[in-house]
Amino acid sequence: MIFCKYLKTILKDEYNLAFAHNGSEALDYLKINMPDLIITDWMMQTVDGLALVQRLKKTKEFNHLPILMLTARSLPSDKIKALRVGIDDYLIKPIEDNLLKDRIKYLLYNTDQRAEFEPSILSPILSKDGQSLTISAQNWLFKMEEIIFPLIHDFDLNLEQVAALGNTNVTQLNKKMKETTGLTAKKYIQEIRYWEARRMLEAKEYDSVKAICLSVGFKDQKNFSRKFKKRFGVYPSEYLQD
Numbered sequence: 141m142i143f144c145k146y147l148k149t150i151l152k153d154e155y156n157l158a159f160a161h162n163g164s165e166a167l168d169y170l171k172i173n174m175p176d177l178i179i180t181d182w183m184m185q186t187v188d189g190l191a192l193v194q195r196l197k198k199t200k201e202f203n204h205l206p207i208l209m210l211t212a213r214s215l216p217s218d219k220i221k222a223l224r225v226g227i228d229d230y231l232i233k234p235i236e237d238n239l240l241k242d243r244i245k246y247l248l249y250n251t252d253q254r255a256e257f258e259p260s261i262l263s264p265i266l267s268k269d270g271q272s273l274t275i276s277a278q279n280w281l282f283k284m285e286e287i288i289f290p291l292i293h294d295f296d297l298n299l300e301q302v303a304a305l306g307n308t309n310v311t312q313l314n315k316k317m318k319e320t321t322g323l324t325a326k327k328y329i330q331e332i333r334y335w336e337a338r339r340m341l342e343a344k345e346y347d348s349v350k351a352i353c354l355s356v357g358f359k360d361q362k363n364f365s366r367k368f369k370k371r372f373g374v375y376p377s378e379y380l381q382d
Contacts, residue, residue, distance in 0.1 A: 143181060143210070150237050151244075163187025167195065170202065177248055182211035182222070190225060197226040206247040210235060219339065229372075232342070239374075246373030281320055285332070292333050292357050299325050333357055334371050337364075341379035349376045 144159045151157060158173065160166035164186040166178075178196070180189040187195075189209055196202040206228045211218075214232045222230050229243050287305045291297050302325065303313040310325075317325040333356040340352050350361050353376075358364040369375045 147179065150240070154241070155244075163189065163192035163195075166192055170196075175205065177244065178205055178207045179244075180207065180209055182209060182213055182218075190222065193222075193227060194225050208243060208247060210240075242373055280316065284317070284328075288329055288332055289336070292329070292336060293355055295357055295359055297329070297357060302329070334368060337368065337376065338372060338379075341376055344380065347380065349380065352376065 144161070148157060148159070158169060158175065160169050162184040163180075166180070167187065180192055182189040184192075189211070193207055193209070196205065196207070203226075207226070208229045208231065209222055209227045210231050210233060211222075212233045213219075219230055228247055231240065231243065284302070284306060287302055291301070299310045299313060303310045306313060308316070313325050317323060317328050321328055323331065337352050337356045340346060340355065341349075346352050346355065349365060353359075353361045353364045365375050365377065
């Protein structure tokens with residue numbers, strides 16, 4: 141209730157708002173209403189935020205909606221769990237007002253482009269059309285992540301290398317990745333790099349953008365910063381500002 145009041149205070153002058161106090165109420169509201177964006181907490185009674193997102197992403201009517209999660213849960217494992225069910229953005233409380241507004245504007249502005257660029261990255265629970273993946277498809281995507289993550293620092297990482305480690309070839313790797321996530325294998329690897337860079341920035345694991353840029357396999361800091369801004373709506377340097 142307190143958090144709803146906070147959102148109303150900072151957003152009421154710019155947006156038409158509707159509130160539900162738990163996931164169950166939200167599902168009832170969505171039976172007769174179609175919002176442009178959903179903001180959810182993780183911890184809620186009856187149906188929590190994670191379960192709510194899972195239901196929405198499995199429903200063709202709602203799986204296109206951008207979803208922003210606001211939560212006090214800050215462990216990297218929590219964030220990966222949220223991303224895997226299709227969360228579009230994830231902010232940790234306490235949240236700076238202008239940052240929240242910027243993220244909302246960015247998600248709304250890019251809604252039309254999401255179908256092409258953002259089907260369900262790091263999301264082995266869902267396929268590109270929002271349907272549940274088979275257990276074998278989930279396991280395959282987990283295996284690919286386990287191969288890719290330790291190698292993202294490598295500037296020369298290529299699809300031939302990933303395919304060989306996955307006991308397949310580039311053609312089959314791209315085909316399977318496209319079927320599973322809607323992305324080519326190259327774009328999928330890039331997405332993993334961007335999300336890992338963002339995690340490092342939020343955790344302040346390094347004190348410079350250059351160090352993070354290099355650690356996720358980008359040689360050109362300027363190009364990295366530009367593409368990161370396109371992906372998340374803010375420049376990486378903004379995370380390091382006091």
